[in-house]
Amino acid sequence: MNFDDTFGIHERALLLRSQRAEVLAANLANADTPGYKARDFDFKSMLANEVNASSRVRTTHGQHIQPDQGTVPAAQMLYRTPMQPSLDGNTVDTEQEHTAFSANAIEYQATLTFINSKISGIRKALRGD
Numbered sequence: 001m002n003f004d005d006t007f008g009i010h011e012r013a014l015l016l017r018s019q020r021a022e023v024l025a026a027n028l029a030n031a032d033t034p035g036y037k038a039r040d041f042d043f044k045s046m047l048a049n050e051v052n053a054s055s056r057v058r059t060t061h062g063q064h065i066q067p068d069q070g071t072v073p074a075a076q077m078l079y080r081t082p083m084q085p086s087l088d089g090n091t092v093d094t095e096q097e098h099t100a101f102s103a104n105a106i107e108y109q110a111t112l113t114f115i116n117s118k119i120s121g122i123r124k125a126l127r128g129d
Helices: 003-007 010-029 043-051 094-127
Strands: none
16 A cells, blocks of 8 residues: 555645744744744645656756755745835734634644545554444
8 A cells, every 4th residue: 555645645735734834933923023024935836846746856966956955945935025014124914924824724734634534544444344
């Protein structure tokens, strides 16, 4: 049994949602920090890149330039454009960040629920229920 086929893209979606929660939490934590620039990444395009995994950059020699590492490469992190810039240069809009954080948390929970139902189905099949 190949678990990659069982869970599909949901494992990677869970990792991306977790990383996005960290980025959004950092934005909220720095809402009063002068000059702080709010960051985020495009979840849909990142997940689409995972579906098209064959298009990822790979190196064929150890001395080649290495692609960005990590769950979300630094090149994929974007700065938010503020709706109403503050005088101190901070671009965090707390309402927007709270909304994005809440939506991300709901979608994270939905992904967890899907994975849990798959695991439950596998357990039932193994027990012969």
